[in-house]
Amino acid sequence: MTSNQAAPDVRALLTQPHLSVVSGEPDFGLRGIAQTIGHPVMVEGRIELEILLGQLLGEVDRGATVARKTLDLIGHTRTSGALLALGDWVIDVASPTTTAFFRGLADHAVLPRLGVHAVRLLGCNTAITAAGRATIRKLAEVLELEVWGASQLLCSAHWGADGFRREWGFLLAEAGQLTAEGAAPPSAGSRPPAEPYPRVLDVDALPAIALAPSALPRRIAEVAEARQILQLVRRREGAIMPGLLAAPSVELALPARALGTYHVAHVLLGGEFLRFYPDGMASQGIVFPIEDAAALRHLVNALLPDPYLPHVIH
Amino acid sequence: MSRLEFYGFPAWVGSMTSATHCGWWGDEPGQLNWEPRAQIATNLSRTPAAALAGKIASSEVEVDDHTAHGGRNTIGPLWPGATVMGACWLRSSVWHALDPKHRPAFPAPGASGHAYEYTTVQYLDGEHGNRRFYGFHARAVSTKASLTLLELWNPGTGVANPRPAGSWWLDLAQVADPNGPSVDPVKQPVGPVFLEHKAVQSFAVLEPKLPHYVGTFLFPSP
Numbered sequence: 001m002t003s004n005q006a007a008p009d010v011r012a013l014l015t016q017p018h019l020s021v022v023s024g025e026p027d028f029g030l031r032g033i034a035q036t037i038g039h040p041v042m043v044e045g046r047i048e049l050e051i052l053l054g055q056l057l058g059e060v061d062r063g064a065t066v067a068r069k070t071l072d073l074i075g076h077t078r079t080s081g082a083l084l085a086l087g088d089w090v091i092d093v094a095s096p097t098t099t100a101f102f103r104g105l106a107d108h109a110v111l112p113r114l115g116v117h118a119v120r121l122l123g124c125n126t127a128i129t130a131a132g133r134a135t136i137r138k139l140a141e142v143l144e145l146e147v148w149g150a151s152q153l154l155c156s157a158h159w160g161a162d163g164f165r166r167e168w169g170f171l172l173a174e175a176g177q178l179t180a181e182g183a184a185p186p187s188a189g190s191r192p193p194a195e196p197y198p199r200v201l202d203v204d205a206l207p208a209i210a211l212a213p214s215a216l217p218r219r220i221a222e223v224a225e226a227r228q229i230l231q232l233v234r235r236r237e238g239a240i241m242p243g244l245l246a247a248p249s250v251e252l253a254l255p256a257r258a259l260g261t262y263h264v265a266h267v268l269l270g271g272e273f274l275r276f277y278p279d280g281m282a283s284q285g286i287v288f289p290i291e292d293a294a295a296l297r298h299l300v301n302a303l304l305p306d307p308y309l310p311h312v313i314h
Numbered sequence: 315m316s317r318l319e320f321y322g323f324p325a326w327v328g329s330m331t332s333a334t335h336c337g338w339w340g341d342e343p344g345q346l347n348w349e350p351r352a353q354i355a356t357n358l359s360r361t362p363a364a365a366l367a368g369k370i371a372s373s374e375v376e377v378d379d380h381t382a383h384g385g386r387n388t389i390g391p392l393w394p395g396a397t398v399m400g401a402c403w404l405r406s407s408v409w410h411a412l413d414p415k416h417r418p419a420f421p422a423p424g425a426s427g428h429a430y431e432y433t434t435v436q437y438l439d440g441e442h443g444n445r446r447f448y449g450f451h452a453r454a455v456s457t458k459a460s461l462t463l464l465e466l467w468n469p470g471t472g473v474a475n476p477r478p479a480g481s482w483w484l485d486l487a488q489v490a491d492p493n494g495p496s497v498d499p500v501k502q503p504v505g506p507v508f509l510e511h512k513a514v515q516s517f518a519v520l521e522p523k524l525p526h527y528v529g530t531f532l533f534p535s536p
Contacts, residue, residue, distance in 0.1 A: 026475045028424050029526045076523075153399050155525060157342060194480025194518055198455055198463060237456050237463055239481035242516035272459040273483070287483050289458035 010055045013039055014114065015067045018163030019056075021049060023075030023086045029156065033074060038161040040074075044087035046101055053105070056114050066115040072164055077123040081131030084123040091121065092131070093138040102142045111145060118146035120172065122164055124153045127173040140175035148172045199238030199286045203230060205278055206263040208256030211306070216251040216266070219303035226254040229265075232296050233274060234289045241273070241287040248275065250300060271296040315440035316372040317493060318362065321409055321420050322386065322432035324525035325402035330393040334359040338389065338402055340418025352416040356402065358390040362436045362444075372438045378403035384446075386434060386521070401524035403434055424526055426474035427451065430506035431467070432522055435491050447491040447508035450519075453478065454497040454504075460485050464497070464507070470522030479519050489513035 013019055022034045024042035034040040043049050060066055078085040083092045093099050105111055111119070119139060126132045127149030140147040151173045158168040211218070221229060229252065248266030252274070256263050266275040266285070271293040275285040290296045328350065329337040337353030339346055346352045360376040363383050379385025388400030409420065421429045430449040437445045451472025455463040462485075465478035490496055491508035 026426075026477075028426050028474055029523075032424065078520075153525070155342065157344060194482065196478045196480060197465065198481045234456070234458075237458075239463055239483050241461070241483040243513065269459060269461075273461075289456070289461075289463075289483075293459075 009039070010052075011059050011064045013041065014056060014059060014064050016069060016163070017067065018070050018072050019114070019116065020072045020074060020159075020163045021052070021086065024048075025075075025085075025087055027076065030075065032156050033159050036156060036159045036161065037163055046086070046089040046098075049086060049089075050101070053110055053114070057110065060113055066113075068117055069115050070118045070120050070163075071111060071114075071116045072120045072122050074122045074164075077126055077132070079131075082123075082125045082129040083131055083135060084121045084126050091135060091139075093135045094131070099138070099142065102139055106143050111143060116145065118148060119143060120148040120164065122150060122154060125150060127151045127178060133178045136175045136178060147175045149178075194240055198236060199278065201230075201233055201235040201238055201276060201286075201288055202278065203254075203263065204257075206256075206276055207278075207280055208258055208261035208263060209281065210261055211253055214251050214306075216248060218251040218253060218306040219300055220253045220262070220306050221255065221303050223255055225299060225303060229254065229274075229296065229299055232290050232292055232299075234291055238276070238286040238288045240284055241268070241275070246275070246285075246287065252300065252303075253306070267296070267300060271300065315442070316365075316438040317442075318372070318375060318436045318438065319406040320378045320386070320403040320434040320436065321406055321429075322401055322403045322434070322522055322524050323418055323420070324422050325389045325400055327389055327398040328353045333392050334390070336390065336393060340402075340422065349416075354402075354404070354412065354416075354418070356404070358387070358392075361385060362438060365438050366444055375438075376405055376408050378405075378434060378436070388524070399525065401522075406433075422524070422526065425470065426526060427467070427470035427472045427522065428506065430495075430508075431469040431472050432524070433508075435494060435508050442492070446511040447494065448511060448514050449506055449508050452497050452505065452507040454499040454502075455481070456499050458483075460487060462486050462497075462499070466507075466509075466517070466519065468520040468522075470524075470526075480517065482517065484509070484513065 016039050020037045020040045022040050022042045023030055024044040034042055041052055073084060073086060075084050075086050077083060079090055083090050091098055127136055132149060136147050136149045150171055152171050158165055248268055250267040252265040253262035268275055271290055273287045273289055275287045277283055277285050323340045325338040326343050327336050327338045335357050337355050339353055356377050358377060360370055360374055361379040362375055363379045364370045365372045365375050378387050380387045380391035386403045388397055389402050390396050421432050428451055431451055433449040435447040437443055450469055451467040453465040455465060461483045463483055465481050468479040486496055489510045494508040495506045497503060497505050497507050
């Protein structure tokens with residue numbers, strides 16, 4: 001449960017017609033819904049949901065009264081496939097972790113023991129896209145329960161003190177009503193998610209690779225030279241540099257710990273920046289500024305070229 | 315030079331009087347007692363695309379284009395049968411001219427972002443003809459050469475969320491609105507910046523949530 005929320009009365013949750021679990025992300029809309037509901041629980045991800053269900057089972061084992069209820073997972077649909085997110089957890093059956101979580105619940109009959117007869121994914125349009133429909137149908141198959149999603153937008157007016165209000169039930173669709181078709185999710189293209197804050201360069205975490213033929217001029221550094229180059233890097237200011245500006249002029253091979261392997265970096269904008277690949281060579285790369293571009297150019301021009309042809313950067 | 319600003323509002327369509335004319339509420343209709351006079355009359359065909367095509371004068375533009383046509387509106391664009399709950403990006407001058415008694419607040423009550431995060435700038439002619447800029451909440455971390463290291467928030471999250479969506483090295487002279495506010499690591503490290511649509515397309519950032527409970531989607535890919 002989120003740190004800024006009082007611990008819920010777990011035993012009371014078992015007697016409600018809806019177990020309303022609200023995504024605990026920083027969002028005024030979701031907080032408003034949580035304030036409307038009499039007995040909400042806010043969670044920031046799958047682990048917290050698991051803990052909550054464990055606490056409820058403990059109360060059941062101690063003889064608590066259990067009412068028939070729905071498990072309502074309430075959050076925003078954060079992805080292009082309109083998949084529901086609880087905190088940082090996107091409920092997507094394409095993820096083995098997510099599927100395994102629900103299969104674990106089914107294997108131990110967790111939800112039936114808590115009186116849950118249906119699971120509802122209450123986020124906008126969760127039953128609209130192909131990915132959303134696939135998730136709803138798969139959860140119904142795994143859990144052997146009714147699973148519902150929303151076929152339209154949902155808003156705070158749809159909730160009352162007891163949870164999702166019965167009169168708005170027409171906005172929901174059950175797994176059995178859903179076909180495989182759905183609106184195709186808008187493409188995210190090739191854009192990778194960015195890190196929220198500037199990256200820090202950790203040389204030991206860089207991939208160490210054997211050199212293959214390169215389309216770029218390449219320079220190979222010895223250990224001492226690599227150290228001098230790395231001392232020029234402003235290591236706490238790494239980020240993606242989108243667009244044509246990011247075209248490299250020279251490839252640097254810096255020796256790694258294992259014999260015959262190297263950390264690769266690309267020289268950008270005449271030595272003003274170096275791009276490293278902490279997330280793998282197939283990734284977009286993270287760009288770090290150089291304290292003294294002229295000093296970097298001087299060092300690079302003094303390095304051994306590969307394949308022994310002189311390359312000068314300007 | 316025609317530089318238009320559009321403000322993003324949540325929109326609930328309450329009436330349709332032609333294929334492109336409608337009236338919409340800027341708040342949940344129940345909150346407004348379903349008051350017909352509180353509806354904002356809009357012709358969804360009076361858009362930047364229509365002005366750029368020479369169909370209307372730039373002074374006649376009322377509203378942004380639909381997302382299907384390169385804009386940010388999600389209501390409409392043609393009645394009947396189109397989306398009746400979504401976002402309407404209204405020209406700022408049109409919003410200012412509304413009857414103050416029924417003019418919706420901007421940004422909408424409960425918004426998780428600053429007003430500039432719900433603002434689009436569109437040029438229609440001159441040296442910046444047909445350039446579009448989207449408002450972001452930003453923090454300038456440092457600079458190097460002509461580039462600035464920016465932390466950017468998903469539009470519409472700059473107030474509620476302390477965590478930026480991502481960090482990027484950008485050449486603001488190339489991709490920021492030359493007539494808009496900007497950020498600088500020394501003088502103005504935190505605040506608004508308006509980034510060109512083409513640059514934004516290469517980021518993994520989300521469209522503002524209008525209405526605020528709607529699911530979010532990535533900006534359209536190039």
